[in-house]
Amino acid sequence: MSTIPAQAKTATEEQWLIESLRNGDEAAFALLLERYQVALTRLARMYVSSREVAEEVAQETWLGVLQGLDRFEGRSSLKTWIFTILINCAKTRGQRESRSIPFSAMWNGDAEPYEPAADPERFLPPDHPETPRHWVSFPNNWDTIPEEYLLAQETRAYIEDAIETLAPNQRAVITLRDVEGWTSSEVCNVLGISETHQRVLLHRARSKVRRALEKYFDGKRPSARTT
Amino acid sequence: MTTANELTCQELIELVTEYLEGTLSPTERARFDAHLGTCAGCRTWLEQMRRTIRTLGKLTEESIPPESKQELLQLFRNWKKVS
Numbered sequence: 001m002s003t004i005p006a007q008a009k010t011a012t013e014e015q016w017l018i019e020s021l022r023n024g025d026e027a028a029f030a031l032l033l034e035r036y037q038v039a040l041t042r043l044a045r046m047y048v049s050s051r052e053v054a055e056e057v058a059q060e061t062w063l064g065v066l067q068g069l070d071r072f073e074g075r076s077s078l079k080t081w082i083f084t085i086l087i088n089c090a091k092t093r094g095q096r097e098s099r100s101i102p103f104s105a106m107w108n109g110d111a112e113p114y115e116p117a118a119d120p121e122r123f124l125p126p127d128h129p130e131t132p133r134h135w136v137s138f139p140n141n142w143d144t145i146p147e148e149y150l151l152a153q154e155t156r157a158y159i160e161d162a163i164e165t166l167a168p169n170q171r172a173v174i175t176l177r178d179v180e181g182w183t184s185s186e187v188c189n190v191l192g193i194s195e196t197h198q199r200v201l202l203h204r205a206r207s208k209v210r211r212a213l214e215k216y217f218d219g220k221r222p223s224a225r226t227t
Numbered sequence: 228m229t230t231a232n233e234l235t236c237q238e239l240i241e242l243v244t245e246y247l248e249g250t251l252s253p254t255e256r257a258r259f260d261a262h263l264g265t266c267a268g269c270r271t272w273l274e275q276m277r278r279t280i281r282t283l284g285k286l287t288e289e290s291i292p293p294e295s296k297q298e299l300l301q302l303f304r305n306w307k308k309v310s
């Protein structure tokens with residue numbers, strides 16, 4: 001009864017999922033849990049004080065999803081709908097916890113402080129006679145770093161740490177876009193931000209993760225050791 | 228000699244995300260490509276950004292902890308009972 005139709009990843013699958021849920025099919029619910037629970041808690045964590053609270057928020061979200069199923073009209077995708085419920089629950093919870101960063105400030109595009117993608121000292125001064133604002137010395141080529149190395153547990157942990165230190169709004173955007181593979185319009189919809197603002201946040205976040213990776217690689221250049 | 232029309236390296240690296248998202252205007256894109264064609268440093272930078280993004284895309288192998296799953300399935304069963 002509850003077999004997942006092969007290669008059905010589109011609107012048809014979505015309809016099948018919704019129908020199955022309405023009919024109380026536990027396998028359909030389990031599939032959604034596998035797909036979204038980790039991302040839901042990760043995103044909730046940006047609004048509330050602890051992992052435990054984030055899990056409560058996710059639970060509250062699932063309940064909201066089940067209770068709202070009959071009202072779901074498919075005007076947005078199922079995924080967008082679920083995550084919108086999450087954001088609402090998380091915000092309410094975060095406000096109750098009275099976290100120090102007000103959301104209006106956190107998501108105000110105009111209030112984004114300027115952060116260059118690279119240290120200005122890496123460039124020649126603006127009044128340089130021949131090549132102003134060009135590289136003082138070129139960045140190191142990563143071609144010699146094998147792909148497996150990038151995926152090693154240690155590198156992954158390092159990247160996770162780098163993401164962890166980002167401002168919450170940058171963390172939300174990079175997590176959804178690059179880690180979860182969402183489209184920019186899905187992210188804008190769920191977070192309620194403009195395309196432009198989303199791009200600024202994404203750019204800053206990626207630039208910082210790049211910088212962290214560079215620091216990591218430069219600290220252990222493979223050329224230094226031949227093994 | 229750099230003319231006013233040419234992109235500098237420092238400017239280029241701030242446009243990388245727009246370049247990759249395909250949101251630069253045709254003129255800006257042409258300036259971007261023109262700079263890349265002559266600057267190995269910026270080509271390396273762009274490649275580093277691409278590699279960063281690729282690596283981020285491979286982070287998400289984490290799956291739901293079994294306890295959470297059980298708890299949430301219980302939530303589902305309870306909901307089914309009352310609905």
Ligand SMILES: [Zn+2]
Nearest residue numbers: 236266268269
């Ligand atoms: Zn350059």
